[in-house]
Amino acid sequence: MTSEVSLPQKQSSHTIEQISIYDVRTNCQCRLILLALSIAVFLLPFSDFVYLPALTQIERDMNTSDAVVEDSVSVYLFMGGISSLFWGSISDRYGRKLTLIVSLSLFATTSIVCIRAANVILLVFSRAIQGATISAPLVIGQAIIADIYPEKKRGSAAGWFFLPFNIGPIGGPLLGGPLSSAFTWHSTFVLLAIFSICAIILILVLVPETHQYYIKEQFHKTNPDKRIIDVEFSNPTQFKNPLKAVAYLYDLTILPYIAVAAATSATLASTETLFPVYLGKNPYNFSQTTIGLLYVPSGIVLFISSLLGGWLSDLASVYYSHKRCLEGRVVPNLILSTLTPIGLLIFGWSVQCNAHISVVIVGLCIASCGQALFEPCASAYLTAKKQSDAGTVSAANVCLDLCASGVLVSIGVPLTGVIGSGAYFSLLAALTLMSIVPVGVIVYNSIKRASYSIGEYDAIVSELDPANENTKLRK
Structure with missing residues (x-):
């Protein structure tokens, strides 16, 4: 998007070319940035699931209970959630790239500490620090997408970004099981350390600073004859209060969409965590290697659904753009997110009724589909709604x-032992559906108001100028 403006001056006219912030990079550069971010964000779920097959081995080696070892999983998630509040503000103040490199460096360091952990206390503590550091790529990655992609292309970009994130829970057990069996559980953390160092190198090489304010300032210095016209960021000299992100959880234009994303994601996390527990017991009694392979179908579904969800979101954004209704972009994804509660019901009751393993996998796949379809849509909507606070709203x-994932992972095993898998997953399905329905009402009313406003505007224009061609075309 370019235009030219002639500015009168005392001695001569000087032409200033106006361009969009989204045109300062080529498509190839944007794709390389997205590739590096996707690999970095893969570490968060992969690190959570890669050592699940070795939990029994860790319990035996450290002479502790299974509950304490499993707490390392929930602590990892909790710390990731809490620390995410800070990463958005830090990246807004000090830049995206520097924050990413620091967080990944801390993650690599704590991975090495986990390798050398001599007791379960040090292991759990190190896992907590890992969770606190590795949430940064998930927060900052979404902010960078908002920095480099315009609103109409953001859904597809988010779909590619979340693609490795969604298949991380699948790849973790697939690699973790054979690795821990062959070289003990320490080898999983060796892998994480190597992977995080590779991610740091990719960020250093492929990801420049993308914060729109810094890019605008740098661009104007190096291109005095050009001006960027569509940057919403003010000078980020002041560090934003990290608790500002909490305030968005009270914003009714933001909270309902975050609630759907959290409900679908947390219930799927609980399902994926309980999946190996159920399949390792009667009547299934599968080995860890076989269980890892049984994750593959849901991984394929997550792969396809993530890309489809981003594409559908952008398609809806274009369709509703003439109504200037940002909420319109969530319509198809929100409808399809109802697949998650359906899949949860199938999964829970098939396990309780000892159904064939194929039915259990179908339930997991359907739940995965609903979650992956909505996730990129939610990210695109939130960052478009709060462009100048993309990092904070992503946080x-x-x-x-x-x-929410940490809570459900913590209570999953004990609660299913008390009420059964069927009742537990029925509760999760109800929770997810309760989050979806209010958003459906909000979106419907938003579209209705937008249509009414456009109709009023057209009526006024028609009265003033009956021959107006734009009005005729809309009619």
């Missing part, structure tokens, strides 16, 4: 998502 989204 609020990640915080509720990971904290």
Whole structure:
């Protein structure tokens, strides 16, 4: 998007070319940035799931209970959720790239500490620090997408970004099981340390600073004959209060969408965590290697659904753009998110009734589909709604998502032992549906108001100028 403006001066006219912030990079550069971010964000779920097959081995080696070892999983998620509140504000103040490198460096360091952990206290503590550091790519990655992609292309970009994130829970057990069996559980953390160092190198090489304010200032210095016209960021000299992200959890234009994203993601996290528990017992009695392979179908569904969800979101954004209704972009994704409660019901009751393993996998796949379809849509909507606070609003989204996942992972095993898997997953399905319905009402009313406003505007224009061609075309 370019235009030219002639500015009168005392001695001569000087032409200033106006361009969009989204045109300062080529499509190839944007894709490379997205690739590096996707690899970095893969670490968050991968790190959570890669050592699940080795929990029994860790329990035996450290002479502790299974409850304490499993607490390392929930602590990891909780710390990721809480720390995400800070990463958005830090990246807004000090830049995206520097914050990413610092967080990944801390993650690599704590991975090395986990390798050398001599007792379960040090292991749990190190896992907590890991969770606190690795949530940064998930928060900052969404902010960078908002920095480099315009609103109409943001859904598809988010779909690619969340693609590795969604298949991380699948790849974790697939690699973690054979690795821990062959080289003990320490090898999983060796892998994480190597992976995080590779991610740091990719960020250093492929990801420049993308914060729109800094890019605008740098661009104007190096291109005095050009001006960027569509940057909403003010000078970020002041560090924003991290609790500002919490305030978005009270904003009724933001909270309902975050609630759906958190509900679908947290219930799926609980399902994926309980999946190996159920399949390792009667009547299934599958080995860890086989269980890892049984994650593959849901991984394929997550892969396809993430891309489809981003594409549908952008398609809806274009369709509703003439009504100037940002909420319109969530319509198809919100409808399809109802697949998650359906899948949860199938999964829970098929396990309780000892159904064939294929039915259990179908339930997991359907639940995965609903979650992956809505996730990129939610990210695109939130960052478009709060462009100047993209990092902060993404932090609020990640915080509720990971904290809710931590809660459900913590209570999943004991609660299913008391009420059964069927009742437990029925509760999760009801929780998810209760989050979806209010958003449906909000979106419907928003579209209705937008249509009414456009109709009023057209009526006024028609009265003033009956021959107006734009009005005729809309009619």
